[in-house]
Amino acid sequence: MTGTAGYTENYDVIVIGAGHAGCEAALSCARLGLSTLALTMSVDQVAFMPCNPHIGGSSKGHLVREIDALGGEMGKNIDKTFLQSRMLNTSKGPAVHSLRAQADKLAYSMEMRRVLESQEHLTLKQAEVTALLTEEMTDGRRRVTGVRLDTGISFGARAVIICTGTYGQSRCLCGEAISETGPNGSQRSVPFTDSLRELGIALRRFKTGTPARMDGRTVDYSRMSMQPGDVPVIPFSYSTDPASVQKEQVPCYLTYTNEETHRILRDNLHRSPLYAGVIEGVGPRYCPSIEDKVVKFPDHDRHQVFVEPEGAYTNEVYIDGMSSSMPEDVQIAMYRTVPGLEHARIVKHAYAIEYDCLCPGQLTPLLEIRNVEGLYAAGQFNGSSGYEEAAAQGLYAGVNAAMKLLCKPPLTIDRSEGYIGVLVDDLVMRENEEPYRMMTSRAEYRLLLRQDNADLRLREKGYEAGLISEEQILALREKMRAIDAEKKRLSRVMIGATPQVQAFMEKQGSAPLKTGMSLAELLTRPELSYEQLAPLDPDRQPLSDEVIRQVEIDLRYAGYIERQERQVAQFKKAEARRIPADIDYDLVKSLRIEARQKLSKYRPENIGQASRLAGVTPADIAVLMVYLESGKQ
């Protein structure tokens, strides 16, 4: 192999960065038996949470469950280190139930570091990567060969995964004060993203922000409403023993901004770097700063503010809902207008951060950078936002880098199989003018993609990749068999319209039977649960709650699930029509110019992906299909 000379050491895989993406990427590769080096600017900040102190939430909770189903670490780690846990949207359908846990940030970081340090084949090292090393291949493209460190030594690798988050040439803004640092005052990296630009990789600037942290002793909680956790707690991980997560929880608190808060912000808008034009990066619409909210929604007379613990080790609290890039004197004034924060002291002021990230159109669906063989990217560097989105990509990129080195088929998850599939497809195929956050409305088949069935959807894929053990997969298959058998049994057991049954129905507040009905049909009535029907079902065998839950959902929502499955069948047809990797769109004469440009830039692998590209019309797709069909002959 060329290029190994001069390297201090050689690895199969080098992961740059040990945040949420880097940890999952490094663990996946090492667990698949590849020698892996994880490089981070500070080993004391492994899996650091520089913004909000929670994991999960709407649609992000789904991602964590999926990561776990595939053999990732995030779910297990939060189960070990949470302070409070809630299932959101429980009054809604099962598809949008979402688990969210408040994390003890330091405990989360330390626990993840322990996991990394105990992992066979994995080396954790503190260093700044200053350059990516590549060589030219015979076809003119480049191939990654390793990385150079700030100390001047180099490490060789067959694959490199960029998980550098928001550290690339970042700067933090707090009013007129601008510091050239990474998040939370940490060291940023300048040379690395320059070395990417030299390789012809296009980068852009994104922006995000974080609110202030307060000294909890100076917060008057009596003026806020308490938000306790759920009892019992449901763990994120399929491997966590539910008994192990039942513990005393730490509450969060809810308060509100008011007209006075908004007046202070309006009066000082000219001092906001965003409104003064100092910030060039594009910020996310879903996580607006408080000044953004006040400007864009002038009719809202108040906004929610959640006060959340940062950890058990500190009395620092996170002021959720009030991120800002205002000067600190304005911050102090505005925070102190909020009930309960009148005397609060700021430990860490709010700030906005700008950073380098990848321009769209350069990633393959397996998260490899198209022009540099063996170079992968995951997490915020790819233009996403959020710990969970980062972790999901880290796992996906890590497994797929490993699969390629091991000459095994890739791990693929499409839009109908998981939120991870939606996330990756959106990142790879869309322009995304702002940091991309997961949302349930982005998943077209969300009735099928529930947090309760992530294992049923994805565990087999994790097993095929090699991250799920024999024992785990046998347990899953047994669960599927039990669900299936119980559904069949329930559709066989008929309940007659006898006087006893009618009396029972009346007692349950359910309409009397017109004719005999199967138990399965009875379960479609929203007012009847599996458990309630026990008196009518003497032959019932004891089953786990998990199995019963799936049986209930499958039967109750059968009509809706079938409708979505039909849509999925349509979707799969288009996904199965492959486009050759070497297609030259300039030869497809009848394609409109715009379509030709978009297709050339994003290089979709199949007709389904092509049809989702903005600027490609159904007529363009027809033209393309004709062209492809002709090529076969």
Added chain:
Amino acid sequence: MAPAGIGIIRISGNEAVHIVDRLFTDARGEHVLASAPGGFFRYGHISDPRGQRLDEVMAAVFRAPHSYTGEDVVELQCHGGLLLLTRVLEAVLSAGARCAGPGEFTKRAFLNGRIDLTQAEAVMDVIAAQNEAALQNAGRQLGGVLRDRIRTLREDLLHESAFIEAALDDPESYEEELAGYNERLVAVVREISDAIESMISGAEDGIRLRNGVRCAIIGRPNAGKSSLLNLLTGTERSIVTPLPGTTRDTVEESVNIAGITLHLIDTAGIRGNGTDAPDAVELLGIGRARQALAEAELVLFVADTAVPVTEEDRQLYRDAAGKPCIVIANKTDLTDAQLSPEDFPGARIVRLSARTGEGLEELKEAVSTLLLHADPLQADEIVIASARHKALLQEAQEALSHLTETIAAGLSEDFYTVDLMNAYASLGTIIGEEVGDDLIDAVFSQFCMGK
């Protein structure tokens, strides 16, 4: 579509044969298509899903892969009238088919490897052109008012979806606003649904205005049917004599009445076995008259006021039951006698002299009122004049009625957006706008997201 001798409707896909089988019966009245082999070609009748017979057709079955598209294909060769074709098309659509997109048959043929590049390239230009034209056409066809109306409805649908999505994504912020939301949404959906319903009526008007209406003139022999035809057409199209049974065959003519084209069919008078028994030729004519009556969308029932109403009249009126019907009290120039409304329950009675033309204006007004939901002269109510648009409006309507059921069944908000967005997409197709990132954009622009 332009008028032609024969019109062909082609249905392709796995379900094609089953869909048409529900509508097609052979000469013996049996449903035979489901088991028909490829190459099957047979005479029969096509009916709408309620069993109402629409046309005589030849049905041809092609089994996959031996068809134009490479899938199961049924072709219906119908009589060429636009009206008839539209009705057969509507029947096929309501039985479960959907309209093909521009060039879709050809596209499917490629995908299934049925035609090669040379053939393909020749048709692709046309496909692209058609697509462009179809979009522009959609834009042109919709007057500004209607397009705006569809846009407004879509904005309303999108707003509701965006609200639900915002509430699902950030449940803690929207908990309070979600209380009582179901009732509010039901009211909004009802309003949208009413608006779509009136557009569907408008579409029906439009189809009628464009394609015209089959109108049978019936009545006992010598009631003055042919005189009425001549009055309406202003010609001596039918031979008029005082002898009962002069018209032996149906006579067809198109006239424009109050903006609507009526395809008039003057029928042989229908009479039972009386003293003047009809001869064989006249009997044949009477058979056709009954057929014309069955196919008519409007019936002009001509009664002779100069003679008493008989049981025969009443029976004939009952035969026309269920069709929009105007009873014409004819020969007012000869008598002042009145028809008794009890003899013609539910009918609009118009006094007319077919000979002098007195009462013609009232007849025109009656025709317009009966056939159109709106006044054709009020241009902004008009009109989406294609079966495709009507089908899309109905699709949107179905999604909304599904939504209403979902709400009534006690399901939660996350199920609603599926139907809301389906309705949104269907309405969008009418004006050539797709869904894309609309929902995400609406969530962010209309609702304050994020803690």
